[in-house]
Amino acid sequence: MRCLQVSNQDLEERIPSYEELEKLENEEAGDRPKWDNKAQYMLTIVGFCVGLGNVWRFPYLCQSHGGGAFMIPFLILLVLEGVPLLHLEFAIGQRLRKGSVGVWSAIHPYLTGIGIGSMCVSFLVSLYYNTIMAWVMWYFFNSFQETLPWSQCPVNANMTGLVSECERSSPVDYYWYRETLNTTPDIDNTGGLQWWMVLCHVSAWALLFICISRGIETTGKAVYITSTLPYAVLTIFLIRGLTLKGSLNGVKFLFTPDMNELMNPTTWLDAGAQVFYSFSLAFGGLLSFSSYNSVHNNCEQDAVIISIVNGATAVYAATVIYTIIGFRATEKFDDCISGNILTLLNTFDLPEGNVTENNYDQVLHSLNGTYPEVIQGLNLKTCDLNSFLSEGVEGTGLAFIVFTEAITKMPVSPVWSVLFFIMLFCLGLSSMFGNIEGVLVPLQDLGVFPKSWPKEAIAGTTCVLCCLVGLIFVQGSGNYWLSLFDSYGGSIPLLIIAFCEMVGVVYLYGIDRFNDDIEFMIGHKPNLFWQITWRFVSPAIMFVIFVFYFITKVQETPMYKAWNPESENFPTLEEKEYPSWIFAIIFILAGIPGLSVPLTAIYKCLRNRCCKKDNEFKQDDLNTIAKQVHLTDEATKNKPDIPETADGR
Amino acid sequence: MLVWILFLLCQVGAPALAQDLCQRDAPNGYKVRISLKTALGEDAYEWNQSEMFFFQATMAFAMRRHFQMETYNVDNIILCVQTSRVSFWFVVTSPDNTTMLIPKADVEKAVRMSRHRINNAFLLSDRTLEFLGIYPTLAAPVNPDTPPWLIVFGVVIGAVCVGIIALLISSLLQKRRKEKGMTEDGQDEEDMQVKGVENGINLDGTYNRGFTDDDRFTKL
Numbered sequence: 001m002r003c004l005q006v007s008n009q010d011l012e013e014r015i016p017s018y019e020e021l022e023k024l025e026n027e028e029a030g031d032r033p034k035w036d037n038k039a040q041y042m043l044t045i046v047g048f049c050v051g052l053g054n055v056w057r058f059p060y061l062c063q064s065h066g067g068g069a070f071m072i073p074f075l076i077l078l079v080l081e082g083v084p085l086l087h088l089e090f091a092i093g094q095r096l097r098k099g100s101v102g103v104w105s106a107i108h109p110y111l112t113g114i115g116i117g118s119m120c121v122s123f124l125v126s127l128y129y130n131t132i133m134a135w136v137m138w139y140f141f142n143s144f145q146e147t148l149p150w151s152q153c154p155v156n157a158n159m160t161g162l163v164s165e166c167e168r169s170s171p172v173d174y175y176w177y178r179e180t181l182n183t184t185p186d187i188d189n190t191g192g193l194q195w196w197m198v199l200c201h202v203s204a205w206a207l208l209f210i211c212i213s214r215g216i217e218t219t220g221k222a223v224y225i226t227s228t229l230p231y232a233v234l235t236i237f238l239i240r241g242l243t244l245k246g247s248l249n250g251v252k253f254l255f256t257p258d259m260n261e262l263m264n265p266t267t268w269l270d271a272g273a274q275v276f277y278s279f280s281l282a283f284g285g286l287l288s289f290s291s292y293n294s295v296h297n298n299c300e301q302d303a304v305i306i307s308i309v310n311g312a313t314a315v316y317a318a319t320v321i322y323t324i325i326g327f328r329a330t331e332k333f334d335d336c337i338s339g340n341i342l343t344l345l346n347t348f349d350l351p352e353g354n355v356t357e358n359n360y361d362q363v364l365h366s367l368n369g370t371y372p373e374v375i376q377g378l379n380l381k382t383c384d385l386n387s388f389l390s391e392g393v394e395g396t397g398l399a400f401i402v403f404t405e406a407i408t409k410m411p412v413s414p415v416w417s418v419l420f421f422i423m424l425f426c427l428g429l430s431s432m433f434g435n436i437e438g439v440l441v442p443l444q445d446l447g448v449f450p451k452s453w454p455k456e457a458i459a460g461t462t463c464v465l466c467c468l469v470g471l472i473f474v475q476g477s478g479n480y481w482l483s484l485f486d487s488y489g490g491s492i493p494l495l496i497i498a499f500c501e502m503v504g505v506v507y508l509y510g511i512d513r514f515n516d517d518i519e520f521m522i523g524h525k526p527n528l529f530w531q532i533t534w535r536f537v538s539p540a541i542m543f544v545i546f547v548f549y550f551i552t553k554v555q556e557t558p559m560y561k562a563w564n565p566e567s568e569n570f571p572t573l574e575e576k577e578y579p580s581w582i583f584a585i586i587f588i589l590a591g592i593p594g595l596s597v598p599l600t601a602i603y604k605c606l607r608n609r610c611c612k613k614d615n616e617f618k619q620d621d622l623n624t625i626a627k628q629v630h631l632t633d634e635a636t637k638n639k640p641d642i643p644e645t646a647d648g649r
Numbered sequence: 650m651l652v653w654i655l656f657l658l659c660q661v662g663a664p665a666l667a668q669d670l671c672q673r674d675a676p677n678g679y680k681v682r683i684s685l686k687t688a689l690g691e692d693a694y695e696w697n698q699s700e701m702f703f704f705q706a707t708m709a710f711a712m713r714r715h716f717q718m719e720t721y722n723v724d725n726i727i728l729c730v731q732t733s734r735v736s737f738w739f740v741v742t743s744p745d746n747t748t749m750l751i752p753k754a755d756v757e758k759a760v761r762m763s764r765h766r767i768n769n770a771f772l773l774s775d776r777t778l779e780f781l782g783i784y785p786t787l788a789a790p791v792n793p794d795t796p797p798w799l800i801v802f803g804v805v806i807g808a809v810c811v812g813i814i815a816l817l818i819s820s821l822l823q824k825r826r827k828e829k830g831m832t833e834d835g836q837d838e839e840d841m842q843v844k845g846v847e848n849g850i851n852l853d854g855t856y857n858r859g860f861t862d863d864d865r866f867t868k869l
Contacts (some may be wrong), residue, residue: 020780101701129862137805138798140801141798141799141801141805142797142798144797144798144800144801145797196798199802199806200802203802203805203806203809206806206809206810206813207805207809209813210809210812210813210816212819213816345734346682346734346736349732349733349736350733350734351733351735352684352685352686352687352734352735353686452689454820454824456817456820522654
């Protein structure tokens with residue numbers, strides 16, 4: 001493929017050679033941090049990849065795209081897209097031993113934009129991700145009460161009844177939208193800072209600071225807990241969930257395959273996007289973490305293991321979540337039927353026990369025949385188990401509304417609530433380690449901070465800055481800002497950067513050189529599977545996903561869902577259009593990281609061109625001793641022959 | 650004889666009159682609905698005439714408790730329209746004049762005052778012994794002085810502050826130890842630099858790789 005490779009001069013000068021790498025390895029010299037052991041590295045990577053998305057995005061996708069059938073596109077794209085990209089990032093980071101900006105500027109100075117783009121995306125994602133941590137902490141703090149505050153509506157001011165907003169919706173909805181977020185009806189009203197949320201926000205950033213203050217020295221210790229605890233809690237929840245009534249309904253609903261969904265292109269797109277985002281590719285964090293490895297670490301094996309772990313965790317978490325959702329749906333269904341039965345008993349003065357769940361339909365039918373107007377006037381609710389099972393089970397809605405409601409119905413609720421929110425916190429915190437790594441290391445590489453500052457000061461300054469900027473998300477309208485950042489900041493730019501990464505490594509760095517590097521590091525050349533996926537398949541998949549996502553996002557008018565107690569369909573969320581000034585924000589979020597790749601390239605190119613004349617001028621000033629000696633030898637040659645004396649004068 | 654006939658008429662007529670006073674949707678009456686199976690499940694007792702008598706007695710007690718001066722009796726509580734649900738209507742007559750009904754509002758006050766006692770008499774609750782029209786008073790919300798979440802927050806933030814201070818102190822101590830080590834002993838420099846460069850703690854000075862080749866040459 002030499003014809004497709006762009007000439008890359010001076011590459012050898014920018015990257016460490018094999019001899020230098022061996023020296024670094026054997027003498028343990030160099031000032032780069034190292035992992036204490038392999039387990040720390042694996043746990044950190046697993047923690048970074050396994051995040052909140054595995055718990056609240058994958059189960060929803062699975063259930064809405066045909067259950068068990070969704071596994072097929074998910075697994076296929078995992079193998080064709082996830083594993084190759086992961087292996088690529090591990091290998092290039094381990095070889096070039098730098099953070100994202102360092103790696104890309106070493107490959108070619110014009111590609112520095114990829115590193116800067118990664119840094120911008122990591123920064124934007126860190127901002128809002130830690131606010132989710134703040135919300136989790138708020139729920140965690142409030143779980144240490146005998147009756148959970150979201151299990152019942154509060155009484156209104158004059159003690160005559162329940163608060164109207166709560167009565168019309170539900171206690172969990174009210175607690176989430178009013179008592180936690182205190183959300184405004186639209187994004188234009190900022191609603192001011194909510195002091196309780198500010199406290200949680202600050203404590204989330206403070207906790208994160210402690211864990212990252214000395215880089216991997218501290219995160220390496222923290223991941224022993226943050227990466228393993230979620231698995232323990234998931235197992236506890238699985239055992240508890242399977243003993244609850246109706247849990248198997250949920251699991252059946254999740255995995256019942258609907259093969260027709262495989263014909264739908266959105267299924268494949270969503271599977272591809274989920275694989276991509278789940279692996280936290282293109283953030284720069286994976287590159288950084290791999291660069292702390294020893295040179296001969298088997299990155300191929302690591303990539304395969306991490307992919308399997310990530311996929312298996314997603315399926316495991318989905319099972320656990322759906323046992324609990326099945327329980328909740330069954331409880332709601334039972335309540336609905338009981339309510340209808342009670343209404344019938346009360347209206348027709350039938351003795352208790354005459355109408356049960358089993359004969360409800362028969363009785364209703366016979367009563368409808370004899371007293372149709374009365375039955376109409378009763379407004380009996382239609383109870384459908386499937387509709388309860390497919391209720392709002394994605395994102396923050398899953399964690400803070402559906403799951404918390406399920407927990408209130410379980411005995412000893414505070415314990416389950418504490419466990420659940422600790423698990424969410426650990427999942428999120430371990431992902432934050434990777435996000436922050438993707439911000440801190442490029443900042444150090446770019447030389448933004450003075451070299452004399454210790455690591456703690458750099459980490460501290462970054463945390464304080466992010467904390468202050470993140471105060472946008474703890475206002476009244478914070479929830480809307482967060483979903484804005486999530487949809488535009490954390491989606492399109494990543495696809496662009498990942499595509500550029502693949503093209504950069506395969507065609508600019510050179511796939512042959514890359515193959516040789518891997519042979520040097522792990523002892524054998526990557527086999528045919530890697531060659532095909534790196535050169536054609538994975539970039540093609542990334543490109544297709546990017547094009548479809550871009551077209552979909554550009555075509556639809558950006559809308560958001562608002563909690564407005566005055567709207568007609570309350571408690572259903574009201575769909576509103578974004579105001580026009582939001583488009584500027586969207587451009588900043590999606591455009592700047594994405595455009596940083598070409599813009600930096602152009603900037604470097606222009607700077608190179610205008611400085612080329614200066615370079616040539618400077619070369620003439622090279623004044624070495626060798627040059628002068630050479631000149632004097634020539635001078636003596638032109639002089640007449642002087643007989644040399646014995647003592648050499 | 651006439652007195653005897655009048656007496657007989659009264660005996661026959663009084664219940665008839667009582668029936669007129671108590672009827673479905675009576676203006677001064679209340680409907681009571683009892684859900685025994687919901688409340689007690691398998692321990693539910695049978696609702697029979699004795700239980701109805703007990704209800705009359707309990708209501709008479711509630712009226713006596715509220716009004717205090719007047720002596721209500723079981724006969725003053727008239728029940729009607731019993732269904733198998735179990736539900737029935739009742740009205741309360743005045744002890745002085747059996748044809749006069751006690752107004753709805755007074756009955757409500759009496760029931761509210763003794764609601765807890767009435768519920769307990771039948772082993773039921775506000776939800777399973779319903780007086781339709783008399784809504785149960787809501788429990789006063791328990792407002793602790795410090796919200797519990799602030800306590801947990803305080804504990805967590807305290808631990809975090811201790812952690813940050815420990816971190817800063819340990820990094821300061823490490824820096825001082827390094828400075829001491831470098832000025833005291835020159836020979837230890839190389840060792841310390843080799844060991845200390847791990848985990849990226851910033852040092853003053855760079856490692857001079859030129860010295861690492863010495864070992865190779867001296868092997869001869």
